[in-house]
Amino acid sequence: MRHAHLICLALFLVFVRRVQSSEQISVIAVVLACERSSHLKRTLRSLAKATVQSPALPVYVSVDEHPKSYRAVRAATLERNVKQVWQHIPSADYPAQTTRHRIARHYHFALSQAFDSRENANVSHVLVLEDDLLFAPDFLAYMLAAARHLTRADKNAIVCASGWNDNGRHETDMRSARLTTSFPGLGWMLPRALWTDYLRPNWPGAPNSTSTSIVGIGWDFWLRVAFEAHGWACITPAVPRVFHFGATGSNVAAQETEQLFASSPLADLPAGSVDWDATLSNVADKQSTAEQVQERLVKGHHVKSFEDAKRHSATAPVMPYLRESFAHFIAEPLKLWPTPRGHFHHTLLVQVAPQKDLLLYDARRAAKHFTLPTKILDTGAFRLHRAGRNASCEQECRALGLRCSTSSLEFANSCESLSQVMPDGCQGGCAYETGNDLPARVDDEAPLQTAGMCLIAETGATKDGRLDCKGTHEWTTRSCACVEAFGRELKDELKDEL
Structure with missing residues (x-):
């Protein structure tokens, strides 16, 4: 067993060197925090375990202004894997209007430090992490493999990779990944092009932004709209490589966390178990993914219920839904988020049984991207x-x-x-x-x-x-x-x- 482990470790180290050198990719990790020092410690130590085979990965911590933020600063300073701590002190001339606005400004500050500072002039990608995440052993291997597919920010490009999957289930293949056109967040990576070409000049509520609006609903919701408008996609694992353990937060209620986040699995495959370079080379092709979805919509077996989908073991089941009925008829029985997330142009692959997935499609919105078997009113x-x-x-x-x-x-x-x-x-x-x-x-x-x-x-x-x-x-x-x-x-x- 020890011999096999050493082989996996050697393969992983070769993989990391190949990605970081031959592809000229320079990745740093930024952990955003505020006052939750115990959460931050847990996150940083989990990240240290996930990156133990690649100690060269620079880790920065950005701490937002708060009466108790000194606790997070002290906690970050004491962790060996932290290269530098940034403190966000907003200008008194530009006060935050809401809690969400304050958080959005902090994200803008952290990304500016990560990409625009002289020290990080050669950084190509940034891993954006929060202070209440745990990481799978192969989190870094997955992210480094994804990085080389994130180079552009033009229309219909793949512009991010995330360790999260809103619809991840224990029964799903841990070695697979997908594309989503719905921004997933929660442990995500972006290329410099996305920052310079779109996020930096348009970030709502940020100083010197060309956007006149102030974020009243959260930076992540704003980014979801941008994804829809630009046709962007994000690489996501079938089974999450991050686990959200925070019980409370500005955008998360305790009950919602308990029911949804707590039920999400965290992949436990050791680093080197998956050839992510080969896997993601097949995944990171939007046209191919669209063609596969279209083929299943045409040739798949159309079912009217989850039980019907389970019975047709030799076919690829598909089923339509309406947005207004999603929460009751789809989300509740499958324990998904009440609104569709993690979809690819409004088609959603969900697990209904071990080794059995079901392709759901929005009977209205998916029609913009695919030829649907079920026709709606003209x-x-x-x-x-x-x-x-x-x-x-x-x-x-x-x-x-x-x-x-x-x-x-x-x-x-x-x-x-x-x-x-x-x-x-x-x-x-x-x-x-x-x-x-x-x-x-x-x-x-x-x-x-x-x-x-x-x-x-x-x-x-x-x-x-x-x-x-x-x-x-x-x-x-x-x-x-x-x-x-x-x-x-x-x-x-x-x-x-x-």
Whole structure:
């Protein structure tokens, strides 16, 4: 056994040297922290174990301003694997408006230090970590292999790699990886090109940013919208290489953590067990992934339930869903997040049994990227209209002799659609938010953190999860989908299948 372990270790060291030298990749890790010193210690020591075969990987800790931040600074200073500690002290002339704004500013500061400082002028990639993560033994091997596929930030590029998978399950193959067009976060890596070409000049709420908006909903939600708008993708492992152990946080409730994060597996394969270089060379091809998904949509066995999917052992099952029914009919029984995450252009591969996966697809949004076997009501049957400020879609459509369709309203619920309807083209940016008046644009003069932004609904406002035709807000202008007064919401066959 010891001989086999030494062989794995030798192969891993050869792999690390090959990636870091021949590909001219220079990776550093940045751990963002605030006041949770015990969490930070646990994270840094887990990272030290994961990087023991590659001590040259520089690790930096960025500590945000807080009355108790000195605890995190002291904890980081005492860890041997930390090269330097940065302290974020925001300008008094630019106070944070919300907790999420403060966090977004800290991320901007940390990324600026990582890429723009003279010391790090040759850094090609940055691993962005938080102070409540644990790491799989092969976390670094996976990330270094992914780095060489992250070089661009143009439209439809693969721009990040993450150690997280929102839909990871114990039964899934630990040696495989996938592409997602939904930003996963939680232990992720980005190339310099993404920072210089997009994030640095556009980061909302950051000093000198070209974006006029202030982050009111979190930097990660903002980045998810950017992923959708640019067609970007991220490499993600089928089974997570990071584990989120933080019970509380600015964006995480304790109950949500217990139910979702705690149930997520952490891969335990030793470093060197997977040839990530070969594996990711096959994965990091968006066109090939799209073709594989399209083939399964056409040739797969179409099922109406999870039990039906389990019974067809010799086929590749596929099943449609509607966004408004995802939480109840998909997420609850499979113990997934209540909104679709980790999808590839709104198709989602989930594990329903050992050695059995099911391809789910959004019956509306996936149609933009794939030819779907299940047809929805002709998208030309509705018209998008801009309502007046503080007016409902029900009022707007009725004034036109039409009616508001909650089903068709889903097509208005994207940054692309809002940009077509709003006079300024959503130049203030787009973000996910909640409210019964969405999708909508917030007035420039609104006393809100989202003033000037176009807002997309991540969840429905009604009891059955649908978007609301009746909702209004004194500071928003809605985008509405109006149909003929007696038009049907969905084709009968889709209703039956869902």
